[in-house]
Amino acid sequence: MSKNCSRYRRRGQNGQALVEWALLLWLFLALFSAIYGFSQWFAIRMQLIQAAKEGARLYSSGRIEIPQVKRLVQRALLRGSPPLRVPLQDIRVGSSRDSQEKFMQLDKVIIRYKPKQIWLKVLRSTMEESCVIKHAPPYGYPGVLGYGPPVRWGKIHT
Secondary structure, X not given: OHHHHHHHHHHHHHHHHHHHHHHHHXXXXXXXXXXXXXXXXXXXXXXXXXXXXXXXXXXXXXXXOHHHHHHHHHHHHHHOOOOOOOOHHHEEEEEOOOHHHHHHOEEEEEEXXXXXXXXXXXXXXXXXXXXEEEOOOOOOOOOOOOOOOOOOOOOEEO
C-alpha cells in the first residue's frame, strides 16, 4: 500500500509543476516583451540622435542648403536599423530662434518621429531629438581658411 501512495504523490507533484509553469509563462512573456520594446525604443532614439547630429554638422558647415540637408537626414533614417520613415516636414533645419543662440550664431536641427509600433506608442506618442551647433564662419574670416558660404547664417527654413 505504501507504493501506491508514493506513486500518487509524484503525479500530484508533476501536475503542480505544470500549473506553476503555466502561471510563470505569462510573466516570462511579459518580461521578454518589455525587453524587446525597450530595445526598439533605445535603437530608434540612438538613430534619431545620430541623424540630428549629422544634419547639424552638414548645415553648420555652410556648404549645403537646407532642402538638401533634410533629404540627407531623411535618407540616413531610412537606411538605419530599424528603418524610420520621417516626412520632410518633421525635420527642421535652420538657425536657432532664441536670443542667446542668435547672438552666438547657433544652428539647430530638430527631428520628430511618430512611432508606428504598439510598444513605442505606449511609451511615447512622439519622439523628438535635436542638436544645436555653432555655424561655421563665412569665407575669408580672419585666421580660418577653407569655409565657403552658400548658406548665410540666419536663414530659417521650417
